[in-house]
Amino acid sequence: MTESLVQARGLTKRFGDFTAVDAIDFDISKGEAFGFLGPNGAGKTSTMKMITTVSPITEGKLTVFGIDPNVDGRSIRQRIGVVPQEDNLDLELTVAENLYIYGRYHDMRKSEIIPRIDELLDFAQLTERKDSEVEPLSGGMKRRLTIARALINSPDLIILDEPTTGLDPQARHLLWDRLYRLKRDGATLIITTHYMDEAEQLCDRLVVMDQGKVAAEGSPRQLIQRYAPREVVELRFHDGQMDAAALEIGGLAQRSEVLADRVLLYTEDADDTQQRLHSRGINPEQVLVRRSTLEDVFLRLTGRGLID
Amino acid sequence: MTTSLGRSLRYAESEVIAYRRTWRGTVITSFVNPVFFLAAMGAFLGTLVDEGTGRTLSIPYITFVASGLMAANAMQNGAGDGSFPVMAGIIWRKNFHGTITTPLGPADIVWGRLIWGVGRLVFVLLVFAVIAVRFGALEIGPALTAIPPAVLTGIAFTTAITAWTLTQKDGRSLSTLFRFLIVPMFLFSGTFFPISQLPGWLEPVAYVTPLFHGVELVRKFALPGVDESIITSIPTWVHFGYLLVMAAVGVYLSIRLLDKRIKP
Numbered sequence: 001m002t003e004s005l006v007q008a009r010g011l012t013k014r015f016g017d018f019t020a021v022d023a024i025d026f027d028i029s030k031g032e033a034f035g036f037l038g039p040n041g042a043g044k045t046s047t048m049k050m051i052t053t054v055s056p057i058t059e060g061k062l063t064v065f066g067i068d069p070n071v072d073g074r075s076i077r078q079r080i081g082v083v084p085q086e087d088n089l090d091l092e093l094t095v096a097e098n099l100y101i102y103g104r105y106h107d108m109r110k111s112e113i114i115p116r117i118d119e120l121l122d123f124a125q126l127t128e129r130k131d132s133e134v135e136p137l138s139g140g141m142k143r144r145l146t147i148a149r150a151l152i153n154s155p156d157l158i159i160l161d162e163p164t165t166g167l168d169p170q171a172r173h174l175l176w177d178r179l180y181r182l183k184r185d186g187a188t189l190i191i192t193t194h195y196m197d198e199a200e201q202l203c204d205r206l207v208v209m210d211q212g213k214v215a216a217e218g219s220p221r222q223l224i225q226r227y228a229p230r231e232v233v234e235l236r237f238h239d240g241q242m243d244a245a246a247l248e249i250g251g252l253a254q255r256s257e258v259l260a261d262r263v264l265l266y267t268e269d270a271d272d273t274q275q276r277l278h279s280r281g282i283n284p285e286q287v288l289v290r291r292s293t294l295e296d297v298f299l300r301l302t303g304r305g306l307i308d
Numbered sequence: 309m310t311t312s313l314g315r316s317l318r319y320a321e322s323e324v325i326a327y328r329r330t331w332r333g334t335v336i337t338s339f340v341n342p343v344f345f346l347a348a349m350g351a352f353l354g355t356l357v358d359e360g361t362g363r364t365l366s367i368p369y370i371t372f373v374a375s376g377l378m379a380a381n382a383m384q385n386g387a388g389d390g391s392f393p394v395m396a397g398i399i400w401r402k403n404f405h406g407t408i409t410t411p412l413g414p415a416d417i418v419w420g421r422l423i424w425g426v427g428r429l430v431f432v433l434l435v436f437a438v439i440a441v442r443f444g445a446l447e448i449g450p451a452l453t454a455i456p457p458a459v460l461t462g463i464a465f466t467t468a469i470t471a472w473t474l475t476q477k478d479g480r481s482l483s484t485l486f487r488f489l490i491v492p493m494f495l496f497s498g499t500f501f502p503i504s505q506l507p508g509w510l511e512p513v514a515y516v517t518p519l520f521h522g523v524e525l526v527r528k529f530a531l532p533g534v535d536e537s538i539i540t541s542i543p544t545w546v547h548f549g550y551l552l553v554m555a556a557v558g559v560y561l562s563i564r565l566l567d568k569r570i571k572p
Contacts, residue, residue, distance in 0.1 A: 015572065052409050054571050074411050082409035088402035092326045101322035105410035107310055153410075 003030045005157055005188055006051060010060035013046045020046040022212035023060060033179075033189040035199045035206030037294065039302075042209040044192040045085060048161045051190065052082050065156070078106065081150030085161040087142045091135045095126055095145055098134060099152050106153040113152070120148040123178065140171025147178065158182065159190045164198060176201060196294040208301055215301040220294055227300045228292035229254050231270040233277075235263040235284040245282055252276050257299055266296065312419070315412050319420025320427070327428065337388065338432045342381040343439055349373050349500055350445055365502075366535050374445035375530055376499035378433060378454040379522035382462030385432050387490050389425050389462075390469030395479045404570050414566040418470070418559060422463065429462040430455060446530070454530035457548075461522030464551040467558025468518075474565035493519040502538065518554055521547040 006028040013021040021043040028034045036044040049055035051064055053073030062069060064076045089098050096117050103113035121127045124144040129137065137145065143163065150158060163179070164172040179202055183189060193199050199206050200220045208215045208223070216223055233253070237245050246258045253265035253273050263284075267273040270289045277284075354369035365372055397404035397417070404417055412420075437451035446454070473482065496506065497519035503511055514520050525547040527539050 049572075054405070054408050056571065074413065077409060078411050080409070082406075084402075084406065084409070086402060088406035090322075090326065090403055091401060092329050094329075097325055101325060102410060104318045104321055105315075105407065105412050107314070107318070107411065149406075 004028065005030050006034075006062075006064050006190070008047075008060065008062045011047070011050065011057065011062050012059035013043070013050060013055065014058045019212050021050070024207075024209070024212075024214045026207055026214065026217070028188065028190060030188055031186050033183050033191065033202055033204045035203030036190070036192040036209055037194070037196070037199045037203075037206050037298070038192075038209035039194055041211075043212040044209055045161055047209075048159055048190070048192060052080060052159055053077055078153070079156045081153065081155035081158045083143075083146050083150045083158070083160040083163055085165070087146050089134045089142060089145060089149070091133070094131050094133055095121070095137070096130045098145060099149055102149050103152045108153065116152060116154075120151055123151070123181070124148040125174070138171070140167050140174065143167060143171070143175060144178065147175070151182075155187075157188045157190065161192050162194070163191065164193070164195065172198075196298070200294055208298060210302045216297065223294060223297045224292045226297075228296040229266040229268050230292060231267055232290050232292055232296060233265040233267060233270050233273050234286075234288040234290065235265065235277075235282075236261065236286040236288075237263075238285050245284065248280060248282055249277075252280070255300075264296070264299075266292070310411065312416065315416040316419035316423055319407070319412060319416055320424040323421065323424035324427070327424075334388075338381075338385055339435055342377055342384075342436050346370070346374055346377055346440060346443060346445060350377075351443065364537060366537050367531065368445075370443065370445040371531070372538065373500060374440040374443070375450070375454060375527045376523050377440075378436065378458040378530070379461045379519060379526045380494050380497075380499040381436055382429055382433060382458040383465050383493065383519050383522060384490065385429060386425065386462030386465035387469050387486070389421070389428070390466040391473050391482045391485065392479070393421075394470050394473040395476070395482060398474070398566075398569055399478060404566070408570060414570060415563045418467075418562045418566060421470070422467065422559065425463055425466045426459055429459045433458050433462075450530040454526045457525040457529045458522065460548075460551050460555070461519070461525070464518055464522070464554040464558065467555050467562055469558075471558050471561035471565055474562060474569050493517050498523040503540075515542075518551065521550045525551065 004027050008024060008026050010023045010025065011021060012019065012023050024047070036047060038044050046055065050057050050062055050069065053069040053076050057070060065079060067076050069076055090101065093101065099117045099120060100113055103116065118127070121130055124147060126141060126145060126148065129141065134142065134145065147160070147163070164175050167175065176198070179189065183202070189202070191198070191202055203220060205217070205219050207217045216227065218226065235245070242263065246263060249256050249263060249265065253267040255266040257264040265273055274287065350370035350373035354373065357369040407417055408414060433455045437446070437455060440446045441448050441451050469485070472485070476482070497503070497514055497517045499519070503514040503520060506514055524539055524542065525544065527534065528544050528547070531538065
């Protein structure tokens, strides 16, 4: 029996007439990496802000560590680490000082903070930059510093809102590596992302959010199994031939999707589908066979592309 | 120490750490400009004033200006502290958004900035007071006595302008505030001449401005016994009450507005 760290029932956030989060339910267990996957505007950040107690709940019930954020947000914040979507480091301070002041905000003694800073800078691979100012650091370094800052109080729950958005691939992979380590060491993570690969790599379990609602919930594998057949055949056509081809693909696969630049055929057996394609005389310019991904799940659930 | 005071002190501590790195950037406005005014107006113009057609002031002009500048300097620093760093905290750098994900809340930020604001004002005004003494503008006693009322003046501006800044969409309106409110107040609220010199219709306007009350309070504190060529007959408690209410309303509104702004 795992302990539920965060529990939401009918959780709702409205801004005037606009409903950002629409009566969602979820449970996040201790030690789990839980993802919120969805396009911009799906309600992920609003949900994070309610969990981190910096946005009041409009309706429904939310508990973090069994505490109601509206009643005692401070006790919750004492035990969480937050990596916001936009870095909000103090640019006037040095790398170490940014960590120091957050340690103080968490009521830590100087003698506790100093060794912790060295540990965290080592973890974030920023030891060399300990005394440099924050301003000239690269985007990836700032992100890692923000994560280190979120860990200063050894939080029981770490909340990361789009941790790798805007980073180059190298910086992203380094960051993933650090998040893996946290996970391995037993941390509970909540991650929002609009990157499929990120969710597949990092999350044990996730919810797909769309327009404020939870469209599906499960592990990445479960979601793929449930909502997308095993394989995808991607067809690309010469200019002008796609519309004609789109009419002839009926019955070739369990499901098909005609996108702007390609046709997707979802199937349990890609070889069979390809053979039938040939026998119908459909000759695409390019054929790509791949395994189903979360993106296919997402297309299925929402009927549109993720990155908008 | 997780009391409200403890948390506010934690926040003030981070401001002190930041100030160790940023004070150089504030040297001109906080320390050099007031001294320029003291020299140009108090010393050089003052010679003409004192030797001019019949002395109308019962004290040397430089003493008059120095005491006025204590309050005006506090206003400048207080207003600066209530505007740009607040906009930075909510929009430009978003530090406040980060701070409230820790055990600190909006009220701790407001109180912490107030504690820090008092400390910084004391420091800035102490430096000015020492220089004013060196100029021969003030005796050491009056110079030090002028600090508490000047600090109250500065804090009233910090908190009121913090509240106002929190209602602004972006930073564009901040320079307008300085151009059309702070600078006119600096010039016309009694720092450089008694407001009885103003045209009759403008005098009541000066009475309403907070800086007038700050300047009067400083002079009534630091220059006891001066006559009505220097100060008005308005009771001291009126000035004190005005500034205290302004500061209190400023704090109250700042907490409410900051909460609304960063905890939507």
